[in-house]
Amino acid sequence: MNPQTQEIRQPEPPQAPVATFTVQLSSTRRGARLARLLATQWLEEHGVPFGSTASHTAALIVAELAANAVRHCGNIGRDFRLCLTLSEPTPGRRLRVEVTDARADKPLPPGSPPPSGTEEESGRGLVLVDALADRWGNRVNDRITKTLWAELDLPL
Template identity: 55%
Template sequence: MLLSPTPRGARLARLLATEWLRTWDLPHSSLEVAAHLVAELASNAAIHGRVTGRGFRLVLLADAGTLRIEVTDTRGDDLPHRRPPAPDAESGRGLVLVEALADRWGAEPGPVPRKTVWAELDLSPNPGKPNFGAPVAPHQEPRGEKEPDQAPPLPPAAAAHSHG
Protein backbone atom coordinates (compact mmCIF):
# COMPACT_ATOMS: atom_id res chain seq x y z
CA MET A 1 0.00 0.00 0.00
CA LEU A 2 1.27 3.48 -0.85
CA LEU A 3 1.31 6.06 1.97
CA SER A 4 2.33 9.70 2.28
CA PRO A 5 5.90 10.26 3.54
CA THR A 6 4.74 12.17 6.61
CA PRO A 7 4.41 11.40 10.32
CA ARG A 8 0.70 10.87 9.66
CA GLY A 9 1.50 8.35 6.90
CA ALA A 10 3.87 6.51 9.26
CA ARG A 11 1.17 6.32 11.97
CA LEU A 12 -1.35 5.12 9.42
CA ALA A 13 1.09 2.41 8.28
CA ARG A 14 1.32 1.07 11.83
CA LEU A 15 -2.45 1.19 12.40
CA LEU A 16 -3.31 -0.51 9.11
CA ALA A 17 -0.60 -3.16 9.51
CA THR A 18 -1.79 -3.94 13.05
CA GLU A 19 -5.38 -4.38 11.90
CA TRP A 20 -4.38 -6.63 9.01
CA LEU A 21 -2.10 -8.71 11.22
CA ARG A 22 -4.90 -9.18 13.78
CA THR A 23 -6.84 -11.11 11.14
CA TRP A 24 -4.09 -13.73 11.28
CA ASP A 25 -4.51 -14.35 15.01
CA LEU A 26 -0.80 -13.89 15.61
CA PRO A 27 0.36 -14.25 19.20
CA HIS A 28 0.10 -10.89 20.97
CA SER A 29 3.87 -10.67 21.38
CA SER A 30 4.47 -11.19 17.64
CA LEU A 31 1.78 -8.64 16.79
CA GLU A 32 3.38 -6.06 19.07
CA VAL A 33 6.87 -6.66 17.69
CA ALA A 34 5.57 -6.44 14.10
CA ALA A 35 3.74 -3.20 14.91
CA HIS A 36 6.93 -1.69 16.37
CA LEU A 37 8.93 -2.74 13.31
CA VAL A 38 6.37 -1.21 10.94
CA ALA A 39 6.39 1.99 13.01
CA GLU A 40 10.18 2.29 12.92
CA LEU A 41 10.59 1.47 9.23
CA ALA A 42 7.70 3.75 8.20
CA SER A 43 8.97 6.56 10.41
CA ASN A 44 12.43 6.26 8.85
CA ALA A 45 10.87 6.42 5.37
CA ALA A 46 8.90 9.53 6.35
CA ILE A 47 11.92 11.26 7.89
CA HIS A 48 14.92 10.09 5.85
CA GLY A 49 13.32 8.83 2.64
CA ARG A 50 10.98 11.71 2.02
CA VAL A 51 10.79 13.25 -1.42
CA THR A 52 8.01 15.77 -1.98
CA GLY A 53 5.15 14.27 -3.94
CA ARG A 54 6.35 10.67 -3.62
CA GLY A 55 4.94 8.20 -1.13
CA PHE A 56 6.47 5.19 0.56
CA ARG A 57 5.23 1.66 0.07
CA LEU A 58 4.46 -0.80 2.86
CA VAL A 59 4.31 -4.52 2.06
CA LEU A 60 3.63 -7.29 4.57
CA LEU A 61 4.20 -10.90 3.50
CA ALA A 62 4.09 -14.18 5.37
CA ASP A 63 5.53 -17.38 4.02
CA ALA A 64 6.85 -20.57 5.62
CA GLY A 65 6.63 -19.20 9.15
CA THR A 66 8.23 -15.82 8.44
CA LEU A 67 6.62 -12.39 8.46
CA ARG A 68 8.45 -9.97 6.17
CA ILE A 69 7.90 -6.22 6.46
CA GLU A 70 9.15 -4.09 3.57
CA VAL A 71 9.14 -0.31 3.31
CA THR A 72 10.21 1.18 -0.01
CA ASP A 73 10.90 4.89 -0.43
CA THR A 74 12.35 7.06 -3.18
CA ARG A 75 15.70 7.89 -1.56
CA GLY A 76 17.77 5.06 -3.00
CA ASP A 77 20.85 7.26 -2.67
CA ASP A 78 20.58 7.06 1.13
CA LEU A 79 20.84 3.46 2.36
CA PRO A 80 20.43 3.23 6.14
CA HIS A 81 23.37 2.47 8.39
CA ARG A 82 22.93 1.75 12.08
CA ARG A 83 24.95 4.23 14.08
CA PRO A 84 25.02 4.30 17.87
CA PRO A 85 23.16 7.44 18.98
CA ALA A 86 24.69 9.89 21.41
CA PRO A 87 23.58 9.08 24.97
CA ASP A 88 21.68 12.37 25.25
CA ALA A 89 20.15 12.23 21.72
CA GLU A 90 16.36 12.35 21.49
CA SER A 91 16.31 10.41 18.21
CA GLY A 92 18.48 8.09 16.18
CA ARG A 93 17.57 4.77 17.78
CA GLY A 94 15.23 3.45 15.07
CA LEU A 95 17.60 0.97 13.45
CA VAL A 96 18.95 -0.07 16.85
CA LEU A 97 15.37 -1.05 17.73
CA VAL A 98 14.85 -2.77 14.38
CA GLU A 99 18.01 -4.79 14.92
CA ALA A 100 16.94 -5.74 18.45
CA LEU A 101 13.37 -6.71 17.50
CA ALA A 102 13.79 -8.39 14.09
CA ASP A 103 15.26 -11.82 13.48
CA ARG A 104 16.80 -10.42 10.29
CA TRP A 105 16.81 -7.03 8.61
CA GLY A 106 18.53 -5.28 5.76
CA ALA A 107 18.36 -2.68 3.04
CA GLU A 108 18.69 -3.00 -0.70
CA PRO A 109 18.81 -0.49 -3.49
CA GLY A 110 15.85 -0.85 -5.79
CA PRO A 111 15.31 0.43 -9.24
CA VAL A 112 16.49 4.04 -9.25
CA PRO A 113 15.49 6.09 -7.30
CA ARG A 114 14.17 3.57 -4.75
CA LYS A 115 15.42 1.54 -1.81
CA THR A 116 13.71 -1.08 0.32
CA VAL A 117 14.38 -1.55 4.01
CA TRP A 118 13.03 -4.85 5.32
CA ALA A 119 12.72 -6.78 8.56
CA GLU A 120 11.73 -10.38 9.17
CA LEU A 121 10.17 -12.13 12.16
CA ASP A 122 10.13 -15.88 12.53
CA LEU A 123 6.60 -17.14 13.26
CA SER A 124 4.97 -20.47 13.86
CA PRO A 125 2.59 -20.98 10.96
CA ASN A 126 -1.06 -21.38 11.81
CA PRO A 127 -2.26 -23.90 9.20
CA GLY A 128 -5.92 -23.19 10.00
CA LYS A 129 -5.69 -19.60 8.79
CA PRO A 130 -6.51 -19.29 5.09
CA ASN A 131 -4.59 -16.01 4.75
CA PHE A 132 -1.25 -17.41 5.89
CA GLY A 133 1.28 -16.96 3.11
CA ALA A 134 -0.74 -14.33 1.24
CA PRO A 135 0.04 -10.62 1.09
CA VAL A 136 -1.53 -8.91 4.07
CA ALA A 137 -2.80 -5.72 2.51
CA PRO A 138 -4.64 -5.23 -0.75
CA HIS A 139 -3.11 -2.95 -3.34
CA GLN A 140 -4.21 0.65 -2.92
CA GLU A 141 -2.83 3.36 -5.17
CA PRO A 142 -3.62 7.05 -4.58
CA ARG A 143 -4.61 9.05 -7.62
CA GLY A 144 -1.78 10.59 -9.58
CA GLU A 145 0.97 8.46 -8.04
CA LYS A 146 2.66 5.56 -9.70
CA GLU A 147 3.21 2.43 -7.63
CA PRO A 148 6.88 1.60 -6.93
CA ASP A 149 8.26 -1.58 -8.49
CA GLN A 150 8.06 -4.71 -6.36
CA ALA A 151 11.14 -5.30 -4.22
CA PRO A 152 12.98 -8.58 -4.77
CA PRO A 153 11.43 -11.38 -2.71
CA LEU A 154 14.54 -12.16 -0.70
CA PRO A 155 17.69 -10.10 -0.19
CA PRO A 156 21.18 -11.38 -0.95
CA ALA A 157 22.62 -13.15 2.07
CA ALA A 158 25.50 -10.68 2.21
CA ALA A 159 23.10 -7.77 2.75
CA ALA A 160 21.27 -9.48 5.61
CA HIS A 161 21.83 -8.72 9.25
CA SER A 162 20.78 -11.28 11.78
CA HIS A 163 20.93 -12.02 15.44
CA GLY A 164 19.76 -14.87 17.47
Protein backbone atom coordinates in the same frame (compact mmCIF):
# COMPACT_ATOMS: atom_id res chain seq x y z
CA MET B 1 22.32 -6.20 19.14
CA ASN B 2 21.03 -9.33 17.55
CA PRO B 3 24.13 -11.32 16.49
CA GLN B 4 22.30 -12.79 13.49
CA THR B 5 21.72 -9.31 12.06
CA GLN B 6 25.39 -8.60 11.55
CA GLU B 7 25.90 -11.86 9.66
CA ILE B 8 22.78 -11.78 7.49
CA ARG B 9 22.32 -8.56 5.55
CA GLN B 10 20.84 -10.09 2.41
CA PRO B 11 17.40 -11.68 2.46
CA GLU B 12 17.22 -15.42 2.67
CA PRO B 13 15.75 -17.31 -0.30
CA PRO B 14 12.06 -16.48 -0.49
CA GLN B 15 9.64 -18.84 1.19
CA ALA B 16 6.27 -19.66 -0.28
CA PRO B 17 4.05 -16.70 0.68
CA VAL B 18 0.76 -17.50 2.32
CA ALA B 19 -0.54 -13.94 2.20
CA THR B 20 0.70 -10.55 1.01
CA PHE B 21 -0.49 -7.03 1.70
CA THR B 22 0.81 -3.95 -0.12
CA VAL B 23 -0.25 -0.33 0.24
CA GLN B 24 1.11 3.03 -0.91
CA LEU B 25 0.98 5.71 1.80
CA SER B 26 1.81 9.40 2.05
CA SER B 27 5.13 10.29 3.64
CA THR B 28 3.54 12.00 6.61
CA ARG B 29 3.21 11.19 10.30
CA ARG B 30 -0.36 10.19 9.51
CA GLY B 31 0.87 7.79 6.79
CA ALA B 32 3.34 6.18 9.21
CA ARG B 33 0.61 5.76 11.84
CA LEU B 34 -1.73 4.27 9.24
CA ALA B 35 1.00 1.80 8.20
CA ARG B 36 1.20 0.51 11.78
CA LEU B 37 -2.57 0.29 12.18
CA LEU B 38 -3.07 -1.47 8.85
CA ALA B 39 -0.29 -3.94 9.68
CA THR B 40 -1.79 -4.97 13.02
CA GLN B 41 -5.27 -5.29 11.48
CA TRP B 42 -3.93 -7.41 8.60
CA LEU B 43 -1.96 -9.62 11.00
CA GLU B 44 -5.04 -10.18 13.15
CA GLU B 45 -6.97 -11.25 10.03
CA HIS B 46 -4.19 -13.78 9.40
CA GLY B 47 -4.04 -15.36 12.84
CA VAL B 48 -1.71 -13.04 14.80
CA PRO B 49 -3.94 -11.70 17.59
CA PHE B 50 -3.98 -7.96 18.23
CA GLY B 51 -2.16 -7.19 21.46
CA SER B 52 -0.03 -10.34 21.33
CA THR B 53 3.73 -10.07 21.66
CA ALA B 54 4.16 -10.90 17.96
CA SER B 55 1.63 -8.24 16.92
CA HIS B 56 3.23 -5.63 19.16
CA THR B 57 6.74 -6.43 17.89
CA ALA B 58 5.60 -6.30 14.26
CA ALA B 59 3.85 -2.97 14.91
CA LEU B 60 7.06 -1.49 16.35
CA ILE B 61 9.09 -2.67 13.36
CA VAL B 62 6.56 -1.26 10.88
CA ALA B 63 6.40 2.02 12.81
CA GLU B 64 10.19 2.48 12.81
CA LEU B 65 10.64 1.61 9.13
CA ALA B 66 7.71 3.83 8.12
CA ALA B 67 9.03 6.70 10.26
CA ASN B 68 12.37 6.34 8.50
CA ALA B 69 10.65 6.63 5.10
CA VAL B 70 8.68 9.68 6.26
CA ARG B 71 11.84 11.33 7.54
CA HIS B 72 13.60 10.89 4.20
CA CYS B 73 10.69 11.49 1.82
CA GLY B 74 8.16 13.64 3.64
CA ASN B 75 9.88 16.93 2.91
CA ILE B 76 9.89 16.23 -0.84
CA GLY B 77 6.33 14.91 -1.08
CA ARG B 78 7.12 11.36 -2.15
CA ASP B 79 5.06 8.41 -0.95
CA PHE B 80 6.33 5.18 0.55
CA ARG B 81 5.13 1.61 0.06
CA LEU B 82 4.51 -0.93 2.82
CA CYS B 83 4.55 -4.60 1.89
CA LEU B 84 3.82 -7.38 4.38
CA THR B 85 4.36 -11.03 3.49
CA LEU B 86 3.41 -13.93 5.69
CA SER B 87 5.24 -17.16 4.84
CA GLU B 88 5.05 -20.70 6.15
CA PRO B 89 8.61 -21.98 6.30
CA THR B 90 9.27 -25.11 8.28
CA PRO B 91 9.03 -25.18 11.29
CA GLY B 92 7.25 -21.83 11.86
CA ARG B 93 5.69 -18.78 10.26
CA ARG B 94 7.67 -15.74 9.17
CA LEU B 95 6.58 -12.14 8.65
CA ARG B 96 8.54 -10.01 6.22
CA VAL B 97 8.06 -6.24 6.41
CA GLU B 98 9.33 -4.11 3.53
CA VAL B 99 9.16 -0.33 3.34
CA THR B 100 10.20 1.20 0.03
CA ASP B 101 10.87 4.90 -0.33
CA ALA B 102 11.95 7.14 -3.17
CA ARG B 103 15.29 8.15 -1.71
CA ALA B 104 17.89 5.75 -3.06
CA ASP B 105 20.23 8.74 -2.89
CA LYS B 106 19.97 8.48 0.94
CA PRO B 107 21.36 4.99 1.63
CA LEU B 108 21.99 3.78 5.13
CA PRO B 109 25.42 4.79 6.36
CA PRO B 110 28.01 2.03 6.60
CA GLY B 111 27.89 0.26 9.93
CA SER B 112 24.18 1.04 10.48
CA PRO B 113 22.70 1.13 13.00
CA PRO B 114 24.86 3.47 15.09
CA PRO B 115 26.15 1.95 18.30
CA SER B 116 24.02 2.69 21.33
CA GLY B 117 25.33 5.43 23.53
CA THR B 118 26.44 7.64 20.65
CA GLU B 119 25.41 11.27 20.55
CA GLU B 120 23.76 10.95 17.12
CA GLU B 121 20.32 12.57 17.01
CA SER B 122 18.91 10.05 14.54
CA GLY B 123 19.26 6.39 13.66
CA ARG B 124 18.00 4.96 16.92
CA GLY B 125 14.97 3.48 15.16
CA LEU B 126 17.26 1.09 13.33
CA VAL B 127 18.80 0.08 16.65
CA LEU B 128 15.29 -0.87 17.73
CA VAL B 129 14.66 -2.78 14.48
CA ASP B 130 17.99 -4.55 14.99
CA ALA B 131 16.95 -5.60 18.49
CA LEU B 132 13.44 -6.76 17.53
CA ALA B 133 13.84 -8.36 14.10
CA ASP B 134 15.34 -11.78 13.50
CA ARG B 135 16.89 -10.47 10.29
CA TRP B 136 16.92 -7.09 8.58
CA GLY B 137 18.71 -5.17 5.88
CA ASN B 138 18.30 -2.86 2.94
CA ARG B 139 18.65 -2.86 -0.80
CA VAL B 140 18.80 -0.21 -3.50
CA ASN B 141 16.24 -1.19 -6.13
CA ASP B 142 17.10 1.33 -8.84
CA ARG B 143 18.30 4.93 -9.13
CA ILE B 144 15.24 6.19 -7.28
CA THR B 145 14.02 3.64 -4.72
CA LYS B 146 15.46 1.74 -1.78
CA THR B 147 13.84 -0.82 0.49
CA LEU B 148 14.41 -1.47 4.16
CA TRP B 149 13.22 -4.91 5.16
CA ALA B 150 12.91 -6.87 8.39
CA GLU B 151 11.86 -10.43 9.11
CA LEU B 152 10.23 -11.70 12.25
CA ASP B 153 9.85 -15.39 13.06
CA LEU B 154 6.35 -15.82 14.46
CA PRO B 155 5.29 -18.41 17.02
CA LEU B 156 2.99 -21.13 15.81
